[in-house]
Structure formats: C-alpha cells, structure tokens
Amino acid sequence: MNRVSISELVVALENGAPLRDALASALGDDRLAVFYWLEQRQGTSHGGWVDPHGHAAGEPSAGDGRSVKLVESNGTRIAAIDYDAALDGEPELLDAVTAAVGLALRSDRLQAELRAEVAFWDTVTNTVPSLLVTVDTDGAIRNLNAAAVEVAGFGEKHQVVGRDYWDVFIDPSERAEVVARFADLAPAFPAGEYENVFVNARGERRVVFWRTAPVHDENGDVIAIVSGGADITMRRKRELELERERDVQTTVFESMPSIMVALARDGTIRDRDADTPSVGANRAFRRLVRWPDEELVGRSFLDLVVEDDDGRAARAIEAAAAGHTSEEVESELRSADGSSRVFVWSAIPIADVTGRMDRLVLVCGADITERKRLEVENELERAFLNAIANNAPSLLCLIDADGVMTDRGANIAFERTLEYDPEEIGGQVFWETFVDPSEADDVRTAVIGVAAGEAPAERDNTWMTKTGKLLSMAWTCTPLPRIDERTLFLVTALDITERKRADDELRASRTRLVRAEETARRGLERNLHDGAQQRLVALSVALRLVESRLDTDPEAARELLTGAQTELAQALGELRELARGIHPAVLTDRGLRAALETLAARAPFPVELEVPSDRLSADVEAAAYYVVAESLTNVARYARAASARVTVGRLDGSLVVTVTDDGVGGADPDHGTGLRGLADRVAVLEGTLEVDSPPSGGTTIRAELPLLG
Amino acid sequence: MSPTALIVDDHPSFRASARAVLEAEGFDVVGELEDGASVRAAVLALEPDVVLLDVQLPDMSGFDVCAQLEDAGRAVQVILVSSRDLSDYGELVETSCACGFVPKGELSGDLITALLA
Numbered sequence: 004m005n006r007v008s009i010s011e012l013v014v015a016l017e018n019g020a021p022l023r024d025a026l027a028s029a030l031g032d033d034r035l036a037v038f039y040w041l042e043q044r045q046g047t048s049h050g051g052w053v054d055p056h057g058h059a060a061g062e063p064s065a066g067d068g069r070s071v072k073l074v075e076s077n078g079t080r081i082a083a084i085d086y087d088a089a090l091d092g093e094p095e096l097l098d099a100v101t102a103a104v105g106l107a108l109r110s111d112r113l114q115a116e117l118r119a120e121v122a123f124w125d126t127v128t129n130t131v132p133s134l135l136v137t138v139d140t141d142g143a144i145r146n147l148n149a150a151a152v153e154v155a156g157f158g159e160k161h162q163v164v165g166r167d168y169w170d171v172f173i174d175p176s177e178r179a180e181v182v183a184r185f186a187d188l189a190p191a192f193p194a195g196e197y198e199n200v201f202v203n204a205r206g207e208r209r210v211v212f213w214r215t216a217p218v219h220d221e222n223g224d225v226i227a228i229v230s231g232g233a234d235i236t237m238r239r240k241r242e243l244e245l246e247r248e249r250d251v252q253t254t255v256f257e258s259m260p261s262i263m264v265a266l267a268r269d270g271t272i273r274d275r276d277a278d279t280p281s282v283g284a285n286r287a288f289r290r291l292v293r294w295p296d297e298e299l300v301g302r303s304f305l306d307l308v309v310e311d312d313d314g315r316a317a318r319a320i321e322a323a324a325a326g327h328t329s330e331e332v333e334s335e336l337r338s339a340d341g342s343s344r345v346f347v348w349s350a351i352p353i354a355d356v357t358g359r360m361d362r363l364v365l366v367c368g369a370d371i372t373e374r375k376r377l378e379v380e381n382e383l384e385r386a387f388l389n390a391i392a393n394n395a396p397s398l399l400c401l402i403d404a405d406g407v408m409t410d411r412g413a414n415i416a417f418e419r420t421l422e423y424d425p426e427e428i429g430g431q432v433f434w435e436t437f438v439d440p441s442e443a444d445d446v447r448t449a450v451i452g453v454a455a456g457e458a459p460a461e462r463d464n465t466w467m468t469k470t471g472k473l474l475s476m477a478w479t480c481t482p483l484p485r486i487d488e489r490t491l492f493l494v495t496a497l498d499i500t501e502r503k504r505a506d507d508e509l510r511a512s513r514t515r516l517v518r519a520e521e522t523a524r525r526g527l528e529r530n531l532h533d534g535a536q537q538r539l540v541a542l543s544v545a546l547r548l549v550e551s552r553l554d555t556d557p558e559a560a561r562e563l564l565t566g567a568q569t570e571l572a573q574a575l576g577e578l579r580e581l582a583r584g585i586h587p588a589v590l591t592d593r594g595l596r597a598a599l600e601t602l603a604a605r606a607p608f609p610v611e612l613e614v615p616s617d618r619l620s621a622d623v624e625a626a627a628y629y630v631v632a633e634s635l636t637n638v639a640r641y642a643r644a645a646s647a648r649v650t651v652g653r654l655d656g657s658l659v660v661t662v663t664d665d666g667v668g669g670a671d672p673d674h675g676t677g678l679r680g681l682a683d684r685v686a687v688l689e690g691t692l693e694v695d696s697p698p699s700g701g702t703t704i705r706a707e708l709p710l711l712g
Numbered sequence: 713m714s715p716t717a718l719i720v721d722d723h724p725s726f727r728a729s730a731r732a733v734l735e736a737e738g739f740d741v742v743g744e745l746e747d748g749a750s751v752r753a754a755v756l757a758l759e760p761d762v763v764l765l766d767v768q769l770p771d772m773s774g775f776d777v778c779a780q781l782e783d784a785g786r787a788v789q790v791i792l793v794s795s796r797d798l799s800d801y802g803e804l805v806e807t808s809c810a811c812g813f814v815p816k817g818e819l820s821g822d823l824i825t826a827l828l829a
Contacts, residue, residue, distance in 0.1 A: 544726075544733060
C-alpha cells in the first residue's frame with residue numbers, strides 16, 4: 004500500500020484537493036468512498052445518505068473486503084468512510100486520518116448538502132409546468148427552466164441562454180415596443196403582469212401569461228428580473244372556441260325558420276344579451292308577429308296568445324321553467340297589426356343560448372297558419388266533393404285492384420239503387436256482390452284490365468241488388484291517383500234499366516208500327532184487288548161483250564150496259580170508302596169535330612159527341628181520329644153496346660180523348676192488333692193510351708196526346 | 713157438239729163475265745169453281761176441253777193447279793187469267809202447261825179462240 008503521511012494529507016487538503024481523493028491517497032485505498040448523513044433531505048421527511056456530489060446513496064455497509072467507519076460530531080453521525088478491510092489492523096492510522104480530516108469532512112459535508120439541495124430545486128424547477136426565466140438588466144436570458152425552453156420552441160437550454168428575451172418570447176412586430184418599454188422600466192423593473200402572443204422557434208403560436216419581479220443584490224440594486232409564465236395557449240383557444248360557438252348558436256337562433264323566443268322563468272320575453280340588448284326572439288318570430296322590440300321585451304308571452312282557455316300554453320311555460328320540456332301546444336299569436344297567426348310550439352328549458360347564464364325557457368315552434376288554411380280548404384273541398392258524390396244520380400264507388408270495396412267508399416245513389424246499408428258495402432268484392440253472377444267474370448276481367456293499364460271504357464252489364472233485382476248498368480272503371488300507397492279505382496255507373504226498357508219498348512213499338520203499316524198496305528192492295536179492280540175487270544169484259552153484240556144483239560148489249568152502269572157505281576163507292584180508310588179527307592178539310600161526326604153518323608149505334616171545334620196539329624187530329632175510329636169499330640164488333648159516348652177536351656197541355664160504351668167490357672189491350680196499334684200510334688206523339696174494360700161491363704178508352712207548341 | 717169449259721175464279725163477278733164471254737163464243741160452260749183444290753177432281757169428272765184458270769186463287773196458285781192437271785194425265789187446254797200483267801209472272805207462264813195467258817180486263821172471245829187454235 005502506497006500511503007502518504009498525515010502531514011502531506013493536511014497540505015493536500017489545504018491546497019484544495021477533494022477530500023475523498025486526499026483520503027484515498029493517504030490510506031492507499033483507491034476504492035475509498037465517503038458518504039455524508041443529512042438529517043433531512045429536501046423533498047422528504049427523513050434523513051439519508053448522499054455522496055460528496057449530493058447524489059442520494061444507500062446505507063454504507065461492510066463486507067466483500069470493505070469496512071465502514073462512521074464519523075461522529077457532537078454525538079451525531081455526520082459521515083461514513085468506506086475503506087479496504089485490510090486497514091482494520093491499523094485502527095490508530097484510521098483514527099489519526101479521520102481526526103486529521105475532521106474539519107474538512109464537516110465542510111465537505113456542507114457542500115454535499117448544498118449540492119443535494121441545488122439538485123432538488125433544479126429538478127423542481129425543471130419539472131414544474133410554469134415557465135421560469137431569469138433575465139439580466141440588459142434583457143439577456145440568464146437562465147430558464149425546461150418548460151420555458153419548450154415554450155420557446157428549443158430543444159436544449161443552452162440554445163436559449165444568452166439571447167435577448169424579446170428575440171425568444173416576443174412577436175417580431177412587437178419587439179421594438181417591448182425593447183423600449185423594458186428600457187423605461189429600468190432601473191427599478193417593478194413587478195408586473197402581462198400576456199403576450201408570439202410564434203416560437205418551431206413556428207407554433209403561443210400565448211403566455213407572465214408575472215415578473217426584480218431580484219435585488221445586497222445593495223438593493225436590481226441584478227436580474229425573474230419571470231414566471233403560464234402557457235395559456237390552450238385556454239385561450241378554448242375561450243375563442245366558446246365565443247365562436249356562441250356566435251354560431253346565435254346565428255342559428257336568428258336564421259332558423261322555426262320561431263324561437265327566450266323567456267325568463269316568469270314567462271316574460273327576455274332581452275337577448277346583456278352586451279347587445281335586443282329582444283330574445285329570433286327573426287322568424289319577429290317577422291311573423293311584427294311587434295317592435297321594445298314592445299316585446301319584458302312582456303308576458305301569454306299576452307300574445309289569443310286565448311288560452313284550457314291553460315295549455317301557461318302550463319307549457321311552467322313546465323319548462325321547472326326544467327321539463329312541455330308538450331306540444333297549438334296557439335294563435337296576436338300580431339302587431341291585429342291579425343293573428345297559428346303556431347304549434349313547445350317550451351324547452353335551456354341553460355343558455357342567448358349568452359346569459361341563468362336558466363331560461365325557450366319557446367320553439369312553427370307557423371302553421373298556411374297549413375291550417377290548407378287543411379280547412381281541403382276539408383271544404385272534401386265536403387264539396389262528398390256533396391257532389393252523394394247528390395250525383397250516378398252510382399259511385401271506390402274499389403282496390405282486387406275489386407274490394409273500400410269502407411264507406413260508395414255514394415248514396417249506389418246504396419239506394421243496390422238496396423244496401425252503408426256499413427254492408429265496405430270489404431265486399433265488387434263483382435261478387437253487386438253484379439249478376441253470370442256476368443261477374445266479364446266485370447272482373449274489365450276491372451283487372453284497367454288495373455293492368457288498359458284504357459277505361461264504358462261497359463254495359465247487369466248488376467244485382469241485395470234483393471236480387473237485376474239492373475242494366477252503363478259503367479266505367481277509372482284508376483285514381485295513388486293515395487296512401489294504394490291504387491284505388493273509381494267505378495261510376497248509371498242505372499239504364501228504365502232507359503233500356505224504354506228503348507226496347509220504342510223499338511218494339513216502331514216494329515209494330517212498321518208491321519201495321521205493311522198490313523194496312525196489304526189490306527189495301529187486297530181490297531183494291533178484290534173490290535174495285537174486279538168490278539173494273541168485269542166492266543172491261545162487259546164493254547168488250549157489248550162491243551161484240553152491238554150489231555148482232557142490241558137488246559143483249561143494252562142489258563149488258565145497264566149491268567155495267569151498276570158495276571161502275573159500285574166500283575166508285577168502294578174506291579171512295581177505301582180512300583176514306585186511307586185518310587179521311589174530311590179530317591184534313593174540316594177538322595176533328597166534322598170527321599168524328601161522320602164516324603158517328605156511320606156507326607150502327609147512337610154515338611154522343613162532345614168535341615171542340617177548334618183545329619189542332621194534323622198529327623194530333625189524326626191520332627185522335629183513329630183512336631175514336633178504332634174504338635167505335637171495336638164497339639161495333641165486340642161490345643154489343645147500345646150506345647157510345649165520345650169526348651175530346653184539353654187538359655194540362657194535352658188533348659184527352661175518351662170513348663165510352665155501355666157494352667160487355669172485358670177488352671184486353673194486349674190481345675189483338677187494334678188497341679196495340681193505337682197505343683203505338685199514340686206513343687209516337689209521346690202520348691198515353693189507357694183501356695179500362697172491367698168484366699162487369701162497359702169500356703173506356705182514354706188517350707192523352709201532348710199538344711206541343 | 714160445243715166445246716166445254718170450266719171456269720176457276722174466286723170472284724163471282726168475274727166468273728159471270730167470263731161465262732158470258734165463253735158462252736158468246738159458243739162454249740158450253742160445264743162448271744164454275746172458286747178454289748184450286750177441287751179443280752183436279754172436277755176436270756176428271758167433267759172432262760172440259762178448256763179450263764179458264766185464275767192465277768191468284770185463295771188456296772193455291774194457278775201454276776200449282778196446272779201441275780196437278782199435268783200429273784193427272786188428262787189432256788185439257790188451260791188458259792190462265794189474272795188481273796195482273798203477264799210480266800208480273802215472268803217465265804212461270806211459259807214453263808207451265810197452260811196454252812196461254814189473258815189479263816182479265818182483256819178477256820174476249822176472239823182472244824180465247826186465237827189461243828186455242
């Protein structure tokens with residue numbers, strides 16, 4: 004072991020050699036270590052060992068060729084020396100060396116303690132989030148902590164130390180101003196606070212709130228300025244965001260088509276904002292009710308409600324004031340011009356939309372005046388259409404594509420004509436219930452065709468009433484515009500049973516008239532052939548005989564001529580009679596009364612006449628004449644009557660002709676062509692013919708002939 | 713012996729005229745009939761030389777009667793008469809067994825003689 008003497012050790016220490024190195028050299032132990040006991044370490048509540056640099060160390064302990072000697076002062080331990088165990092054989096040396104370094108040991112321990120303390124504060128300074136910067140009175144940065152380095156945008160402290168703080172922490176545009184102000188603050192550099200915004204070395208925008216205070220020396224002169232700062236970039240950003248959010252909310256509030264009014268909890272309309280006083284109602288609301296702002300602010304919202312008899316509006320606002328969203332309310336709101344508009348609204352509790360922090364009630368709704376008006380209009384239109392549908396003579400009903408009748412989808416004409424009650428109709432399959440079963444397939448095919456896009460066309464089919472009565476119907480099926488996703492079809496129908504019957508009757512009547520005409524012509528031809536023609540033939544033959552006999556047998560010729568004269572007279576008579584049968588000349592020449600007098604005179608029984616003498620239209624006179632002529636012929640043929648009575652008179656725009664006899668009665672108007680032909684003839688003039696001929700006796704034929712014009 | 717004639721017509725006045733004409737012409741009118749049904753039997757029974765036969769009989773036409781007489785095999789001369797014109801019957805007259813047609817108004821002894829010649 005290469006040791007030095009105690010005196011050399013003392014000299015080395017006085018020359019400023021580190022204590023450990025001096026001890027190691029004195030004891031010849033290279034691995035010698037010194038530890039110091041600190042009664043209370045910074046940042047902890049207990050004592051501990053540190054090395055000479057102030058770094059924390061473990062409890063010194065012997066073993067592995069090492070020994071520990073504790074050094075005490077005034078009864079408390081102050082240090083420990085870790086030495087080669089080989090020295091244990093020389094306790095005097097150890098004691099001597101320890102005593103020699105005693106004073107140096109205490110001093111070294113104080114330094115270690117100071118170092119430990121500085122290290123602690125270094126750590127603290129560099130771990131706090133606050134910025135700490137020390138500048139000298141020229142503005143140059145002397146020291147700064149890790150947080151400040153980071154905010155400055157640098158990686159290492161030494162990159163910043165020595166620069167002017169305004170070059171690091173102040174925006175270039177403000178530097179000149181800051182330099183001047185810094186100069187103004189000298190030499191006292193009073194404490195102050197300020198906020199500044201700058202772009203750091205990494206190009207990041209930073210906002211820092213600074214507090215500064217001067218550091219004085221023992222003479223009271225300012226030697227440095229310490230600035231503690233807080234990076235409030237994020238806080239500022241959040242504040243700006245909030246502000247922007249509020250702007251957005253206000254914009255939304257203003258531009259929403261819905262009406263919005265902010266109310267105080269007592270239901271009065273608030274002003275919108277303490278800073279910019281305007282009414283707490285949005286533009287939509289103000290435009291619709293048109294009250295000036297000063298009339299709205301402070302006014303009870305319920306004042307604007309035209310009537311709130313059931314208190315629903317008041318309850319809605321109370322509910323929102325109590326923190327609950329109200330149910331929907333429909334109200335009329337009074338406008339400034341005296342009119343009113345209908346709104347549907349609800350009241351909502353809100354914390355703050357208008358910039359106020361107290362809880363408010365927001366009335367939020369929509370103007371439904373127009374919708375209401377349209378609803379009323381639609382209702383009227385529907386009522387109008389219903390009235391039309393129910394008063395239309397046509398049958399109307401709604402069916403779906405499967406032919407199923409919709410509920411209450413038939414009009415009154417449909418129900419009445421088909422004899423159903425309204426509630427019996429919905430759900431029925433149209434062609435199964437209302438159509439003659441033998442034609443149901445035709446009708447179904449037609450409807451399905453229309454459903455498949457065929458053009459609607461009018462069809463004639465036989466329908467059936469509830470009681471099984473068959474009706475001829477002219478009907479069409481038309482698709483309607485889609486309602487509620489359903490395609491419905493409108494069936495319209497007209498009951499043409501009566502028209503069809505009348506048509507058939509007219510056709511039959513025409514046929515009978517044509518046949519009667521044909522029969523009359525045949526009869527005429529037969530009469531001419533059998534009557535006048537035969538007589539003329541005989542005359543012709545006779546005259547030829549006369550011619551051949553004139554010379555040879557004048558007597559016979561004269562006889563023949565006499566016969567011929569008789570023949571000729573009879574031929575003329577028959578021709579006259581025929582002509583009268585075709586059309587009585589007296590009717591044309593002298594009118595109905597004269598013609599009927601002629602008929603009466605020729606009848607084989609007395610006929611009482613009561614006929615006015617005025618002239619009527621030729622058609623009516625002819626029809627009346629034939630009614631009487633045919634009737635009297637029938638009386639003569641069948642009635643075995645003693646007398647007859649004919650009356651003609653006007654009644655309600657018609658000519659009424661009656662022929663009454665006192666005969667046996669029992670005439671059947673459907674039997675035989677005479678009365679039937681008369682009825683046809685009368686029908687042509689839209690007249691009627693009635694036959695009253697009870698089996699008990701007596702017949703009355705009554706014809707009514709409209710007198711047109 | 714005079715030739716015999718049978719008159720068939722439903723009109724009494726014409727039958728009377730025809731009888732006068734035929735008798736004036738020297739015919740012995742052996743019978744008068746007013747319908748067609750009895751003609752065949754009458755011809756077989758009376759064996760007339762001439763039948764003055766109306767075309768428009770109430771029960772059948774003179775042409776049908778003609779056909780019946782042809783079937784009967786009895787030779788008899790038939791003269792058709794009608795109040796209508798020959799043109800009304802077209803070839804019916806031609807194709808019948810009748811030897812002639814006389815419109816009733818033109819009936820005369822001369823015409824009958826001429827037709828039978």
